[in-house]
Structures are given as C-alpha cells and as structure tokens.
Amino acid sequence: MAEQLLLGIDTGGTYTDAVLYSETHGVVARAKALTTRHDLSVGISGAVEAVLEQAKAAVSAIGLVSLSTTLATNALVEGQGGRAGLVMIGFGPDDLKRDGLADALGNDPVLFLPGGHNVHGNETPLDMTALDEALPTLSQTVSSFAVAGYFAVRNPAHEQRVRDRIREVSHLPVTCSHELSSKLGGPRRALTTLLNARLVSMIDRLIGACEDYLTRRGIHVPMMVVRGDGALISAAEARLRPIETILSGPAASLVGARHLTGLDNAVVSDIGGTTTDVAVLDGGRPKLDAEGAVVGGYRTMVEAVAMRTFGLGGDSEVRINDRGLKAKIDLGPRRFLPLSLASALHPDAILPVLERQIRTPHVGRHDGRFAVRTGVPERLASGLQPQEQALYDKIGAAPLPLDGLLVTTLQKATLDRLVARGLVHLCGITPSDAMHVLGGQGQWDAAAARLGLELAARTKDGTGRPIAESPDVLARLIVDRLTRQSADVILSACLADDGVGTLDPANSISIDRALHRVPGIVTFRVALDRPLVGLGASAPVYYPDIAEMLGAESSIPADAGVANAVGAVVGQVRAIVTVFVTMPEDGVFIVNGAGDSVRLIDEAAAFSLAKERAVTAALHSARTNGADEPVVTLSEEIDAPEVEGSRKLVEARFTATASGRPRIADEA
Template sequence: MTSHFLLGIDTGGTYTDAVLFHETHGVVAKAKSLTTRHDLAIGIAGAVDAVILEAGVEVSAISLVSLSTTLATNALVEGQGGRAGLVMIGFGPDDLKRSGLADALGSDPVIYLNGGHDVHGNENPLDLAALDEVLPELARGVSSFAVAGYFAVRNPAHEIRVRDRIREISHLPVTCSHELSSKLGGPRRALTTLLNARLVSMIDRLVGACENFLVARGISAPMMVVRGDGALISASEAKLRPIETILSGPAASLVGAHYLTGLDAAVVSDIGGTTTDVAVMEAGRPRLDAEGAVVGGFRTMVEAVAMRTYGLGGDSEVRVNERGLVATFELGPRRLLPLSLAAQAHSDAILTVLQRQVRSPHLGRNDGRFAIRTGVPDYLASGLLPQEQALFEKIGTAPVALDQLLTSTPQKATLDRLVARGLVHLCGLTPSDAMHALGRQNQWNAEAARLGLVLACRIKDGSARPVATTVEELAEKIVDRLTRQSAEVILSACLAEDGLGDLDPAKSKAIDRALQRPPGIVRFAVSLDRPLVGLGASAPVYYPAIAQMLGSESVVPPDADVANAVGAVVGQVRTSATVFITTPEEGVFILNGAGETLRFIDEAKGFEAARARARSVALDQARLNGAADPVVSMVEQVDAADIEGTRKLVEARFIATASGRPRIATD
C-alpha cells in the first residue's frame, strides 16, 4: 500500500485506542493501551507505537491525525472539573435559579457586574469595579474563568472587555459565552460557558500530550479533534472550546458504527469503563439534538448528536443495598478503578491489603476500597479546604487502603469531594472484576478481583444471609445486573425517541415482566424494531445477552473495540455562522452576529450583507478548523408579522454551514 495513512486516536476513561486507517483498505492496524491520566502521553504512545509497529509503515506516511475523547463527557457525568470563576454581566442572583445554573455552579465563585446589551445590541454602561476589587485574590483560587453577558450574542463588546481585563491580571484561561453559542437564553449560555471553563485544563492537557507525542515521533501531520456532533475541528480550536468535545467519543462511535456495519437504521450502544452511550441511527446518520446536549444532568447549548449518556460501564461502582430481606445490586454512576486493574500496576499494595482483610473474621466498612491520586498537575488542586488538603497529602501515587486512610466518619465526605474534583481515584469492586473472576476477561489481575468478591460475599441482607455463597455466584449476579441495567438504559433512550420519555423502564412493572419473562397466563414482551449495534472493548461479552433480553438482533462489528478511533478519521469538518437582522424602529434594520453591528435603512441590502457575512465567516472558520475545500449551504429564517395589512419584520436569521474533508499533509 502506498499513499496516505490516517491515524485515529480515542482517549477514553479506561483505554486509549489507536487505528491506522487507509481510505481504500480500511483499518490496517489497531491497538489499545491503558489511559494514563497523570500523563496522557504515556497511554497515547503505547497505543500509537503499537499500531505503527504492527502496520510496518514509516511515520512520514501519516498525513492526518484525528482525536476523539470521552474525558470531557466523563468529567461532567462524574461531576469533575477544575474550579472556575463565573462573571455575569447584566445578570442578577435570581438568574442563577434558571437552567440549573445554581446547581452547576455549586461552591464556585460568581461575580455580578452592571452592563450588558439589549436585543438590538445597544449597551448599558459596563462597571468593572466589582471585578477589579476581587480579581487578584480570586485568581489564586480558580483554574479558569467563564464570562457571560446579557445579550452578548448580539453584541459581545462587554464580554471581550472583561475577558481582556481578567487575562491581563490573572493570566488564566477565559471563556466567553458568545464564543460558544449564537442562541439566546443567557442563563443556559452561562451554564455552557461555566462547564467549558472547567474543562479547559483537561482538554488542553490531552491535546498538548498528543501534540508533544507527535513531535517526539516525527509525525508532522495536521491534528483534528472530533466535536460532539461528529464533525472535526482543529486541535487549536478544541483547546479554546473544549465544551464542544462533550460527546466527542460517542459521536465518533456513531460515525464509526455506520462505517463498520453499513447499517442505515440501528440502535447504537457504546459501553465503556465509565458510561454507556445510546443513540438511534436513521438513514445512516445520527439525529442532532436541537435543544443542546444533556450531559451530567445539565442541558447545554452545545449542538451534538442526540445521544443519551448514562453512568454505567464496566468500571461502574458496585453498590449493594442490604436493607431489604433480599439484597439488591445497583451499578454506577460513579466509576471506580477496578481492583483487578489497580493490582496490575500495584500488585503488592493491593493484594497484601486484600489478603489481610480476608483473614480478618469480620467485614470492615471500608474493606476492599482504596484511594490513589489521579496524578493531575498540582495547580489543579488549588482552593482546597484545610481538611481536604490534609487528607489529600496522605494519599500518594500508590493505592492506600481506606480502612487505614479514614479515621473518622466526616473524612468520607472529604474524600468524596477530592474524587469529585478529579484529584483522587477510588479503587473498588466493579463488573470488570466480576468478569475477571468468571474468566470472561483476562487482561488484568484476576486474583485481586477474586479477593474483592470474597470480601463482598460477607455482606448480609436484611434476613442475615450472605448476599452470595460463592465468588462465582456473586460475580454472576453483578454481570446479570449490568445486563439488566444496560437493557433499561437502552429502552429508556429508545422510548424517549418515540416520545415516551415519561415511561421509566426501571420502575415499570410491565417492562419488568417483559424483561424477566416469568411464567404466567399473560405474557409481556418488548422488542426493538432494528438491530442493536454493540460497541466497546467489552461489547462481545455483554451485548449478545442484552440484545436477547430486548428481543433484538445483536450486531457487534469486527472492529467494535476501536469504533471511536475509526469514526475519528472518517468524519468531516463542519462549521456554521449565524447573523441576525432586527428592526428596533420603522425603516431601520440592525445587523448583529459574527462581527461588528451594522445599521441599514434598506431591508434588501441588510439581508444581502447578512448572507455575505454568514457565508464568509463560515468559510473562514471551516478553513481555520482544517477543511481543505469547504462548500457552503445557507438556511434563512425570517419572522415577520402582518400588522393592519403591513408586513413588519421581527427578526431574520441567516445560518451558513461550511463543510469539507480535513486537509492532509502532502509530500
């Protein structure tokens, strides 16, 4: 084979995947390496070096690198991310109550400034005094800033002034709301901006690690990142707008699923270590969520695939509810570092403690649990409370047993806050451990998995009986729970697509009977009208049973384990620009969006200027994002009222979309 090779990389919560792809021969080589959160370049190097070696190609033959990731999605699902300062211009405290902004903000600081604009872009005077007063001290307690101004999508001048002032004083990353969305709805735009600010350092580290690795290996090819809608953007743009990479991995998996299966209609479910992502594919394309992606319970303004993400995966926390007469199991939403995986890298530290706990005659509250630092840079630990800092200092780069770490009940809540900040991993029992104990997975340390299950078998239900009598019995119960919970989340996503989102499969007795199929006079059944495509490294292990429970055909394509990385290299660059025309008074037409405000007294001339600006900005952005020969399509939405027989323009929107394949390196 000659010509160009494309390198696809997917960095997930557990594994980093790499594929070497040829546009006529498909997947030439593939490999996996454990994601190393303390230094992402290690995991990237492990996977990429392996595919290059397997394919036997020169690095000079690689003409494009494309990256997808679930790190941003996982961070939001698990409530992680850096501490961000939110600056609200022209808003008040009551606005925090809208769109879930107060819940998203949590304990992060917020500053209110007088200013902002009206719907036509006219300003209210901006007062920076409140910002100047607190900025020097505040900058020492956050890792980034988010700025949201009233009607900033019509006139971003105040956001830009505040951004420049913060950068001048703090030298920290700043995200402005107008850079992320052209839609109205200030609080939700502020929410999106806040989440973006929290993700900046994470995605910056990921892209930087990949760029550094490519330089070290002599790979001089353009680098792209998959957006949440499946389109590609340049790496430099992804670092500025990391929120656009939420659902990057799932979007890439859908693009990859269509390529790998050729199916135009399917339910696609991708199981990873942290999450299960479900989407419905029609006519070979996933539907985009017009309202904005929902991740971690928050509705953002990020245009993304209509994907539903659930905190359920192979590394989900196993929670036992022993209060009832018969113990029940629940999985997730929190990800744990599986005992089998932790022991792979720290065999003595894990096995010695588990063996000690097994020898003890009584089960301790924290048996089978460990804590270990994630290894993120020290500056991301800024703003810790004294008790958090004290506990954090006791946790190192080797696992420490919780029965030795925690000496008082309040420390458990302190540890949970360190986990939520992304500073500490909890290690414990997961479905991956159950699979290792059953011999259905074998990549990690099965002995640690067995010991963890031995400890869990000691848990007793409300009638004082052990939850399981053997390791195998408990492992099967955990795997059965993953099968059932997976079926429920897939059904939940499909019912929502059918307009039946109020029906909860986890609570419906009818659906419970349909899934369990107990004997009875009345038979309940449930099925899907299309195949279930299972993706992910563990898909061949889990999805045949899930599809059988759902009465559906199971399709697990040959390269299902690297579908995200495949999707990363077969996508297109796609950008859009929106320009508005409004009429503040009779015969006056104001052009806003994607540049400076202009005033016209002729509607036709205003419309033509709006079209030209939207087209030009979309093309420029597509080229900036790495498109080789982008083409433009235009959508015009004109809202006008008929008042006493006279047409009155309310608002006109001109949306230009430019798309094309990414540029590749040439000889």
C-alpha cells in the same frame, strides 16, 4: 506514490485506542493501551507505537491525526472538573436559579457586574470595579474563568473587555459565552460557558500530551479533534472550546458504527469504562439534539448527537444495598479503578491488603476499597479546604486502603469531594472484576478480582446471611445487573426518541415482565425495530445477552473496540454560522453576528449583507478548522407576521453551513 495513512486516537476513561486507517483498505492496524491520567502522552504513545509496529509503517506515511475523547463527558457525568470563576454581566442573583445554573455552580465563585446589551445590541454601561477588586485574590483560587453577558450574542463587546482584563491580571484561560453559542437564553449560555471553563485544563492537557508525543516522533501533520456532533475541528479550536468535545467520543463511535456496519437504521450503544452512550441511526445519519446536549443532568447549548449518556460501564462502582431482607445490587454512576487493574499496576499495594482483610472474621465497612491520586498537576488542587488538603496529602501515587486512611465518618465526605474534583480515584470491585472471576476478561489480575468479590460476598443482608455464597455467584449477579441496567438505559433512550420519555423502564412492572419473559394469562413483549449495534472493548462480552433481553438482532462489528478511533478519521469538518437581522423601529434594520453590528435603512440590503457575512464566516471557520475544500449551503428563517395589514419584521436568521474533508499533509 504510497498512500497516506490516517491515524485515529481515542482517549477514554480506561483505554486509549489507536487505529491506522487507509481510505482504500479501511482499518490497517488497531491497538489499545491503558489511559494514563498522570501523563496522558504515555497511554497515547503506547497505543500509537503498537499500531505502527503492527502495520510495519513509517511515521512519514501518516498524513493526518484525529483525536476523539470521552474525558470531557466523563468529567461532567461524574461531576468533576477544575474550579472556575463565573462573571455575569448585566445579570442578577435570581438568574442563577434558571436552567440549573446555581446547582452547576456549586461552591465556585460568581461575580455580578453592571452592563450588558439589549436585543438590538445597544449597551448598558459596563462597570468593572467589582472585578478589579476581586481579581488579585480570585485568580489564586480558580483554574479558569467563564464570562457571560446579557445579550452578548447580539453584541459581545462587554464580554471581550472583561475577558481582556481577566487575562491581563490573572493570565488564566477565559471562556466567553458568545464564542460557544449564538442562541438566546442567557442563564443556559452561562451554564455552558461555566462547564467549558471547567474543562479547559483537562482538554488542554490531552491535546498538549498528544502534540508533545507527535513532535517527539517527528509526525508534523494536521491534527483534528472530534466535536460532539461528529464533525471535526482543529486542535487549536478544540482548546478554546473544549465544551464542544462533550460527546466527542460517542459522536465518533456513531460515525464509526455507520462506517463499520454499513447499517442505515440501528440503535447504537457504546459501553466504556465509565459510561454507556445510546443513540439512534436513522437513514444513515445520527440524529442531532436540537435543544442541546444533556450531560451529567445539565442541558447545554452545545449542538451534539442526540445521545443519551448514562453513568454505567465496565468500571462502574458496585453498590450493595444490604438493608432489605434481600440485598440489592446497583451499578454506577461513579467510575472506580477496578481492583484487578489496580493490582496489575500496584501488586504490592493491593493483594497483601485484601489477604489481610479476608483473614479477619468480621466484615469491615471499607473492605476491598482503596484511594489513590489520579496524578493530575498540583496546580489543579488549588483552593482545597484545610481538611481536604490534609487528607489529600496522606494519599499518594500507590493505593492506600480506606480502612487505614479514614479514621472518622466525616472523612468519607471529604474523600468524596476530592474524588469529585478529579484529584483522587477510588478502587473497588466493578463489573470488570466480575468478568475476570467468570473468565470473560483476563487482561488484568484475576486473583485480586476474586479476593475483592470474596470480601464483598461476606456482606450480610437483612436476614443475617451473606449476600452470595461464593465470588462466582456474586460475579454472576453483578453481570446480570449490568445486563438489566443496560437494557433499561437503551430502552429509556429509545422511548425518549419515540416521545414516551415519561415511561421509566427501571420502575415499570410491565417492562420488567416483558424483559424477563414472565409467563402469564397476559404476556408482555418488548422489542426494538432495528438491530442493536454494540460498541466498546467489552461489547462482545456483554451485548449478545443485552440484545437477547431486548428482542433485538445483535450487531457487533469486528472493530467494535476501536469504533471511536475509526470515527475520528472518517468524519468531516463542519462549521455553522448564523447572522441575524432585527427591526428596532420602522425602516431601521440591524445586522448582528459575524462582525460588528451594522445599521441599515433598506431591508434587502440588510438581508444581502447578512447572507454574505454568514457564508464568508462559515467558509473561513471551516478552513480555520482544517477543511480542505469546503462547500457551503445557506438556509434562512424570516419571522415577519402581518400586523394590522402591514408586514412587521421580528427577526431574520441566515445560517450558512460549510463542510469538507480535513486537509491531509502532503508527502514530503
């Protein structure tokens, strides 16, 4: 019988990668296609068709499809996502001030309802009057809802009632906080739920696009998605809990890095178009962040690899600060559509404009910059202000130069809001363009890259001189800046891991002297104690210099550009369920979690029920998530101090972890 092949797909901000993987022979074929935001299935089909052709494989040979993505991470880093309505049950406005919730909420609407529960699961009556009054109007201005109830992890009944009412009236996606985390800490759970709601439409589109393509090609096999901790979940579960896919791509790249290099101890840095993700491999396993993943400055309650994500990539915005005597270049955190790529996609819209701008004797504020719609469905543009709508209507599917689009200074802020909503891309020079000028990359339009850098090089510094004498000089400055910023973010992540997170490499004279090998009576040195694994399509271009700067051995595996897609297919399904036992009064034990609350009068019986519930629920969840033959382990934490000579149970936690390889379709 022919061996079943596993298809791994990774959809990033710039590229969609695909690999065909054999459990006996490793990577059989690999391919890339541009990620197509307007219709993700186009990029997916381009990459998959290319690997099938390369391997000369029939679709019937595929037994499993697994997907990883950086779309959710990128959206949070860039402050993007759909507009969501937040419903808080039993909380007050002051709770918004905690854990960055008010900042994350921004201008999205919030409703406060009386209700909620206490630590033992007893309720305060729920009043949905305000919800019923607001829903008809509110549902027209948001694309999803988030519901967070006071102590909902102990009793989710109020969240479920509110969810059912919202669905009945609005027919929009609703996320409840108890579905995402069993940890206490209402405002942070509400923050996690809000971010999840914003991501629902994006991940739904991605999974839907993938499923549509697979159906068209007659590939009817289980489909998995990589979670932020590197484990796999079924596509259906990922649709409900897209927040769990934040750091999906980076987690998959860590699993892939370990698999491709065989290294047990390494610093892994994955450079994409939008972000650089840095994590540490210790003893062959990625470290997990016990406190919850931090993405875009927000600490969530999502268990994920202890990965630091920075807004720095090959497609980062090049920001030129010309106010000082010597101009300064900084990169990111926003992603731009590189001019070389925009011109390859729309040659008539880019080159003639750049040539016109080059011919003008004076430097224009918006030279070399364009705006183009991302192509997301129209319904995601709901709730725009009149001035935003007017500007959005002017922008089309082909890039428009900003010098013709923006008439007033205020319109620049309006455009930035459309970019933040994920409705519009800005096009401009990026490190990818600099690499096209220097010959390190050549897949897009090098002529557009050169013209863009020539325009930018004319910018004058505080002395009145151009910031660079040629496009090549500016390109080298940009690439050198990427090398240094990459070294800074890798050091920053490693120092945080060492418990020295307060030291900022970007602002340390000592580290600057060490990185640049400045001679002196006192010589500073800095080095990593393990190899630096560089991943990403552009890793071979950038990472040898970055490793040299950091005094580290450089390891760039042959399949560095598709490590995420490899990680997507070699991972395991894992499900974790925690059940709690508390004692509200002497001799009474409440079991909460994995079902309705149960009141018992015997501690041993309560503990036994809690263990049984946790194991049963974890095995069920692992099988629901696509595990074939999951095995389960159980751990317990019992907090029961002696108080005045007698034992007092505060809380007992029983955690079951079920894991196994995903089911693979039987050969017909």
